[in-house]
Amino acid sequence: MQQSPVPPEPPIYRRIADGLREAILSGELRDGDRLPGENALMAQYGIARATARQALSVLINEGLAVPKRGSGVYVRQFRPIRRHGSRRLSREQWGRGQAIWESDTRGRPYTVDDVTIDREIAEDAVARVLNSREVWVRRRRYSVDGRPVQLSVSHFPAALVENTAITRHDTGPGGVYARLGDLGHTPVHFSEEVRARMPHPHETVQLDLPAGTPVIVIGRVAYTEGGVPVEVNEMILDAASYVLQYDFDS
Amino acid sequence: MQQSPVPPEPPIYRRIADGLREAILSGELRDGDRLPGENALMAQYGIARATARQALSVLINEGLAVPKRGSGVYVRQFRPIRRHGSRRLSREQWGRGQAIWESDTRGRPYTVDDVTIDREIAEDAVARVLNSREVWVRRRRYSVDGRPVQLSVSHFPAALVENTAITRHDTGPGGVYARLGDLGHTPVHFSEEVRARMPHPHETVQLDLPAGTPVIVIGRVAYTEGGVPVEVNEMILDAASYVLQYDFDS
DNA sequence: AAGTGGTCTAGACCACACG
DNA sequence: GTGTGGTCTAGACCACTTC
Known part of the structure; x- marks a missing residue:
């Protein structure tokens, strides 16, 4: 009997990124809104700094968010x-x-x-x-x-x-x-x-x-x-x- | 007197990425060639693992290189x-x-x-x-x-x-x-x-x-x-x- | 001054590919 | 088996923004 393949759990940073992306695409977070920062994610999920950064970098590289130095990470706007x-x-x-x-x-x-x-x-x-x-x-x-x-x-x-x-x-x-x-x-x-x-x-x-x-x-x-x-x-x-x-x- | 602005040194990971990009765009590294891996970069530049990864991630996010798990990072090909x-x-x-x-x-x-x-x-x-x-x-x-x-x-x-x-x-x-x-x-x-x-x-x-x-x-x-x-x-x-x-x- | 993102170190364990 | 990239921790110093 073939074992049904178990879908592997996505890594933490990916699950966090997925949640934030959902919030953006659903409109819960709107154009220009501030995303939870690195410190907030560390506290909320009990993760290390690098992991929080990795989650945010996913959205940044997808073009959904834009980081602003010293300020925060914000939802990007699209007005072509x-x-x-x-x-x-x-x-x-x-x-x-x-x-x-x-x-x-x-x-x-x-x-x-x-x-x-x-x-x-x-x-x-x-x-x-x-x-x-x-x-x-x-x-x-x-x-x-x-x-x-x-x-x-x-x-x-x-x-x-x-x-x-x-x-x-x-x-x-x-x-x-x-x-x-x-x-x-x-x-x-x-x-x-x-x-x-x-x-x-x-x-x-x-x-x-x-x-x-x-x-x-x-x-x-x-x-x-x-x-x-x-x-x-x-x-x-x-x-x-x-x-x-x-x-x-x- | 206005101080002439000193161009700030790019961070290490960026300088490494720039060098690799140059090698790719100049044709020194060709389609499908293997880039120096994380360990090689750590040894060559005396940097930590995360920094070497960051350098490679630049090229990957630029679409110039493709990582292959367990094998290496390779120059990407373009045949539209x-x-x-x-x-x-x-x-x-x-x-x-x-x-x-x-x-x-x-x-x-x-x-x-x-x-x-x-x-x-x-x-x-x-x-x-x-x-x-x-x-x-x-x-x-x-x-x-x-x-x-x-x-x-x-x-x-x-x-x-x-x-x-x-x-x-x-x-x-x-x-x-x-x-x-x-x-x-x-x-x-x-x-x-x-x-x-x-x-x-x-x-x-x-x-x-x-x-x-x-x-x-x-x-x-x-x-x-x-x-x-x-x-x-x-x-x-x-x-x-x-x-x-x-x-x-x- | 406090908070933010940007960079970097020095470890660790894992899954996967290749010889 | 060995090396590779993938993930994660726990610190550190910096530059910049905001208050």
């Missing part, structure tokens, strides 16, 4: 920005149905800082797509409500944009896409590749990410009507701050 | 599947440019297990989109190469699909979309909302996710030509196994 892929299709009737996830639809103003513009030798993947190793690179950081939410690195074939406003800080009215249009290379087709992963250290710093926050990586290629690739843009988004929306037919 | 949003546009000329990220383009066979079909009362968000609280729900899990990569939960308005093959395991040739077509409700418009976050515990179990792996959450609504929503599908993807591709005009 909606980013539309195809504006054209999103405007159509059928695309105006109810969204699944609530999000901030009012166009909150974003600010741009840390703009840098350089002529560089592109890495292999970018060079292959643009058919050019020589590129102009525009790096920007976007913030909403004073909090950084996105890093963006745009690559343009150097031969195409040399001596245009695209190589300068002030790109003029309409921005870089308008300038590409002036050159007869209006981007009309876009291909976006979307990934998600944990952030690299420099991304954690630049986006001021708490532990347990993934980033969404969007690699976007813009093509002209003739199918010529004119821009490769890699965007790094704070995953907790964004919902991407893509609308399409067929 | 490419998932296309709009098949139609992806086939067009301009969309056939080089991809930024390498991925497995050969259509690897996937298997479906854990299929369940139930009549349920939908949660608010789904009911609002479908204009129906009564829904049929199809849950599936997809695996590639024997490893689970995606969970999928499809909702259909009960009144629409009652007494059709959509409420049965065998949906017949063409699957549920063909059956919706039989009813005169062929889905032709799609709206997808994409998020990324750390997995919930049950997702970690069902997708067998190592620590440090985010999930991509896709909420997809299918509409008929007349703009009637006929399906809400929530997909949970192992973020390390997927690259999403979206192609669009304008």
Whole structure:
């Protein structure tokens, strides 16, 4: 007779984490509420400091809680920005149905800082797509409500944009896409590749990410009507701050 | 005179993690290689066990390394599947440019297990989109190469699909979309909302996710030509196994 | 000043993997 | 059997936040 396998008891730190997670997901603990601290958990469960910390670290690494030094551990809030892929299709009737996830639809103003513009030798993947190793690179950081939410690195074939406003800080009215249009290379087709992963250290710093926050990586290629690739843009988004929306037919 | 701020030394565990990360990202340690273990780090740096563990946990939570019980900690591998949003546009000329990220383009066979079909009362968000609280729900899990990569939960308005093959395991040739077509409700418009976050515990179990792996959450609504929503599908993807591709005009 | 999280030490016992 | 990671204890000092 086969012995029925006994489900092993989860370790203490996990049971504590499960209880706290339940309280968060059920709404018993709300956005911004303070969780029981290390000392409280030690007393309540009769455990060592390291064990209490381990329990809290589970929730922190899950992105459900954020530690504040000298203060406590708090329930994290989620108020994403909606980013539309195809504006054209999103405007159509059928695309105006109810969204699944609530999000901030009012166009909150974003600010741009840390703009840098350089002529560089592109890495292999970018060079292959643009058919050019020589590129102009525009790096920007976007913030909403004073909090950084996105890093963006745009690559343009150097031969195409040399001596245009695209190589300068002030790109003029309409921005870089308008300038590409002036050159007869209006981007009309876009291909976006979307990934998600944990952030690299420099991304954690630049986006001021708490532990347990993934980033969404969007690699976007813009093509002209003739199918010529004119821009490769890699965007790094704070995953907790964004919902991407893509609308399409067929 | 303003004192120039002295950059504080990072803690030991962080410096060790930085060194190991460097070795991984530079390619010095390759996919599947074994990292120095806890004992090795203790000896090499003259630190306590907990500190060595803390260093390794950084890389594990970043998704760069995977611990194997009783064996060691290993460099993680990344070989994503490419998932296309709009098949139609992806086939067009301009969309056939080089991809930024390498991925497995050969259509690897996937298997479906854990299929369940139930009549349920939908949660608010789904009911609002479908204009129906009564829904049929199809849950599936997809695996590639024997490893689970995606969970999928499809909702259909009960009144629409009652007494059709959509409420049965065998949906017949063409699957549920063909059956919706039989009813005169062929889905032709799609709206997808994409998020990324750390997995919930049950997702970690069902997708067998190592620590440090985010999930991509896709909420997809299918509409008929007349703009009637006929399906809400929530997909949970192992973020390390997927690259999403979206192609669009304008 | 008191409380909080951040780092670190020096032990311990366990289950599991590998040779 | 030996080494590995997984869990846990009982202390310590520090920097920071809050009162």
